[in-house]
Amino acid sequence: MIKTSGLSKTFPGGVDAVLGVDLTVEAGEIVGFLGPNGAGKTTTMRMLTTLLRPTGGTATVAGHDLLADPRGVRRRIGYVSQGGGIGPATPVGDELLLHAMLYGMRPGRARERAGEILERLDLSGLESKPGGALSGGQRRRFDLAFGLVHGPSLLFLDEPTTGLDPQSRANLWDHVRRLRAEEGLTVFLTTHYLDEADTLADRLFIIDHGAIVAEGTPAELKGGTGTLDDVFLSITGRSLREDRPTGDPGPGAPDGTGGGPVARAADEGR
Numbered sequence: 001m002i003k004t005s006g007l008s009k010t011f012p013g014g015v016d017a018v019l020g021v022d023l024t025v026e027a028g029e030i031v032g033f034l035g036p037n038g039a040g041k042t043t044t045m046r047m048l049t050t051l052l053r054p055t056g057g058t059a060t061v062a063g064h065d066l067l068a069d070p071r072g073v074r075r076r077i078g079y080v081s082q083g084g085g086i087g088p089a090t091p092v093g094d095e096l097l098l099h100a101m102l103y104g105m106r107p108g109r110a111r112e113r114a115g116e117i118l119e120r121l122d123l124s125g126l127e128s129k130p131g132g133a134l135s136g137g138q139r140r141r142f143d144l145a146f147g148l149v150h151g152p153s154l155l156f157l158d159e160p161t162t163g164l165d166p167q168s169r170a171n172l173w174d175h176v177r178r179l180r181a182e183e184g185l186t187v188f189l190t191t192h193y194l195d196e197a198d199t200l201a202d203r204l205f206i207i208d209h210g211a212i213v214a215e216g217t218p219a220e221l222k223g224g225t226g227t228l229d230d231v232f233l234s235i236t237g238r239s240l241r242e243d244r245p246t247g248d249p250g251p252g253a254p255d256g257t258g259g260g261p262v263a264r265a266a267d268e269g270r
C-alpha cells in the first residue's frame with residue numbers, strides 16, 4: 001500500500017528533514033510511525049500525502065506513483081493533519097458535506113456517505129453543532145470523518161490522539177480498529193503515546209534525525225523485555241528535543257514547523 005525508496009526532503013535553506021526513508025506498508029496494516037519531536041514524521045507524512053514535494057527518492061502510495069501521479073494518490077488516500085482542521089463556527093455536518101462534494105460526490109451521494117461515516121464514528125446527531133461546541137474527542141472523530149468521507153483505502157493520521165484524555169484516546173483507537181475491520185482501511189499514523197502504539201499497531205517504524213532507526217512488530221522491538229518506552233529511549237537517546245508545537249496548519253496559516261514562507265511557497269500548490 002506504501003513503498004518508499006530513499007525518500008528525502010531538504011527544505012530550502014538546507015534543513016535535511018528526511019534523509020532517505022525506505023518503508024513498506026501492506027494493505028490492511030495499522031502502522032505506527034514513532035520518533036522524537038523534529039525527527040521528520042510530519043515531513044514524511046506530508047510527502048506521502050502529496051502536500052510536500054520530495055527532494056529525493058521515489059514512492060508508490062495506494063497504487064499510484066507519488067511523483068508521476070500525485071492526483072491518483074490523492075484520490076485514494078485520506079489525511080488528518082496534526083491538530084486537525086475543524087473551524088469553530090461552521091456546523092460540522094455542513095463542513096463534512098462540503099468536503100465530500102469537493103471530492104466530486106453528488107449532493108445525494110455525499111449526504112448518504114456522510115451519514116454512514118458519522119454513524120460509524122458515533123457522531124450522528126451532532127451535525128448541526130459548530131466545531132467549538134464539540135468535546136476534544138468528538139472534534140477528533142470529526143477530523144477522522146473528514147479524512148474518510150470520500151472512501152479512501154489508506155488513511156494517514158498525524159498525532160490523532162495528542163491532547164485527548166485516556167478515555168477519548170481509547171475510544172478513538174477502537175474506532176480506528178473498527179474502520180480497519182469494516183472498511184478494509186490501511187492506517188499509517190504517528191503518536192507519542194508508546195503504550196497505544198504497542199497495543200494497537202501491527203508494525204512500527206522509529207524515525208530519528210530523518211532516518212529510520214528501527215522497525216518491526218511491537219513484540220520484535222521489545223525483544224521480550226522492557227516496555228516500548230525503554231526501547232524508544234535506548235534507540236533515540238534521552239536528550240530533550242524541541243517541543244514547540246509542530247502543528248501543520250492549512251495553506252496560508254503561519255507555519256508552526258519552523259519553515260518560513262519561502263519554504264511553503266516553494267513546496268505547496270502543486
Ligand SMILES: Nc1ncnc2c1ncn2[C@@H]1O[C@H](COP(=O)(O)OP(=O)(O)O)[C@@H](O)[C@H]1O
Pocket residue numbers: 011012015016017035036037038039040041042043044246255257258259260263264
Ligand atoms: N517548512 C519547513 N521549513 C524548514 N524546516 C522545516 C519545515 N518543516 C519542518 N522543518 C524541520 O524539519 C525537521 C522535521 O520536522 P517534522 O517533520 O515536523 O518533525 P516531527 O513531525 O517528527 O516532529 C525539523 O528540524 C523541523 O524544524
Ligand SMILES: [Mg+2]
Pocket residue numbers: 041042043082158246
Ligand atoms: Mg509532527
